[in-house]
Amino acid sequence: MYQEDPAWDDIIPLPQDDGDKPLAQIAYTEEYAEAMSYLRAIMAKEEYSARALAITEHITEMNPAHYTVWLYRAKCIFALSHDLRQEIAYLNNKALRHEKNYQIWHHRQLIMDKLGDPTGEAEFVAKMFEKDSKNYHVWSYRQWLVRRFELWEGGELEYVDKLLAKDIRNNSAWNHRFFVVFGRGGEVDMDVVEREIKYAEDAIYLAPQNQSPWNYLRGLISRAKLPLSKMEALCKHYAPVDNPDRITSSHGLDWLADIGAEKPETKDTAIKALELLAKTYDPIRTNYWNHRKVLLQKAVA
Template identity: 60%
Template sequence: MNQPPPDSYASDPTWADLLPLPQDDGQHPLAQIAYTEEYTEAMSYLRAIMAKNEHSPRVLQVTAHIIEMNPAHYTIWLYRAKTLLALSAAGEVQLGCELEFLNDLALRHQKNYQIWNHRQTVVEAIAAAAPAEQEQLVREEKGFMNSMFERDEKNYHVWSYRQWLVRRFKAWDGELSFVAALLERDVRNNSAWNHRFFVVFGGMDAQRGPEEGEREEEGEVVEREVRFIEDAVFIAPQNASSWNYLRGVLKKAHRPLSSVESMCLVYAPLDEPDKITSSHALDLLADIYTEKTEEHGKAVKALELLAAKFDPIRANYWNYRVGLIKAAA
C-alpha cells in the first residue's frame, strides 16, 4: 500500500502535474527551522496535493515518507487518515495493511502519541466494515500490545489505547488475568495497578464481570481485591501503588478506611516503631484515627513518626496535619 518514496519528487513523472508549494515563513523569519532538503521537498509536494484536496494512493506514499522523517507531525496523520478512509470506501486499499505499517512504526517510536490516535481511527473503520471479524481484530490488537509491553510495561500511550479498545468492544474477558500476570512480574508497576482498577470496576459498571462474562457481586469483588492487595503488600510493604489501589477500592465500594486497620497495624505497629516497615500504612492509620475523636492521640503519633523518621522529606506536611488535629481538638 505504501510505495517507497522517489529519489526526487521533481523528477518523478507521478508528481509531474503538481507545482510544489514551499513553506511560507514570511519575508524575514526570525528563527527559521533548518529542514533537510528531503523533508522540504516532500512537504512542498504534500502542500500542493492538499491544496487540491486530493485523496489518492500517492498521498499515502508522501505521507508515509514524511512520517518516517517526522512521526509526530499530527497534520500529516490527519490527512493520511482522511485519505485512507476515502480510498477504503472506494475499495482501493485494505485497512489491515495500515495496521502493519503502524506496528513497525510503534515498535520504533514507542513514545509517539499520534501513532496510537491514528490506530484508533483505523481500527474503528475496520470494525465498522467487518462487524463479524471484530473478535479476531481485538485479539490481534491485544497481542500486538502485549509485544509492546515486553519492551516497556509502562507505556502510557499503549495503556490508554488498551483501555479504549476494551471499553469500545466490551473486551473485558481475559483482562484480569492479563494484568495479574504483569503485577506478578512487577508488583510496583503502577500502570498495571491503574489498569486493574479500570478492569475490575469498569467490568462491574458494564453489568458484567471481567472474566468469562460472569456477574460478581460488589462485595465479592471488594473482598477479592483486598486479598489481592494483602498479598502484594506482603511482597513489597513500601510500594505506594498497592496502598493507593487499596484506598481507591475502599472509596469505590464506600467502605470506611477503618475496615483495613488490622492490616495496617501489621506493617505499622505504633507501639513498636522499630518494627514499622511501611510509611504508607502509617499514613493510612493516621487517616483512620483522625476520623475518630477518641483516637486522635494515635493519629498524632503516626504523623509524628512519619515526620521524624519514616518520611522526613515531607515533615512540614505531616506536622501541618498534626496542627490541624490539635486545632480541631
C-alpha cells in the same frame, strides 16, 4: 526529489510561509521541506490518492510525530478503502521502532475503530509491553480497546496478574486492574470488593513499602464508599506506632493518620503516625507532616 518525478508534474508545491523575518526558523532538511511542500499542495486540493498515501508514508518516516500528516493519511485510507489489516501491519513496525510516539497510537485507534475487529491486538500490545511494561500510550490504547470492544471479561485480569507477578511495582498494571474491575460503572459488587482487598493485601505482604497496592486499596475503599477504618488492622500490622522497630510501611502510617481525621478516638495513634513520618520515615516532607498534625489537632479540638 518530487520535482524530478513525472508523477508530480501537475502539482505546484506550497512552501512553508514563515514570514519575512522568522524569529526562530527551523532548519528542515531539503528532503523534508520539499516533501511537505508537495503534501500541502495536495492537501489544499483535498486529493485522496495512492500518491497522497505514499507521501504521508515518506514524511512520517522522517518525522513520525507529525500529527497533521497522520490525520491526512487516515482520510486517504478511508477514502481509498485501503486494506485496514495491511495498515495495522504497517503500524506494528512503526510502533516497535517508535515506542513513545502518541501519534502512531492515535492513528491506530482510528484504523481499529473503522476495522471493528480487535483480533490480534491484545497479543501485539503484550509484545509492546515486553519492551516497556509502563508505556503510557500503549496502556491508554489498551483501555480504549477494552471499552470499544467490550473486552472486560476477555482475560484482562488474568493478563494483569501476569504483569504484576513479574513486577509487583508496576503502577500502570495496577491502574489497569482498577479500570477493568470498576470501569463499567454501576453498582459495586461487595464480593468483588472483598476479593480485590484480599488481592491488594497479598501484594502488600510481598512488598510493604510499595505504594501501588496501597493506592489501589484507597481507590477500592472510595469506590465502595467504605470507611478508611476498614483497613485499620492492616495498617497497624505494617505500621505499629507503639513499636517503631517493627514498622515496615510508611504508607500504613499515612493511612493511620487519615483514619484519625475520620475517627477522633484514634487521634493519638494518628498523631504518633505523623510524628514518625516527619522524624524518621519521610523526613524530606517534614513540614507537610507537621502541617497535617496541626490540622488534625485543630479538627479534633
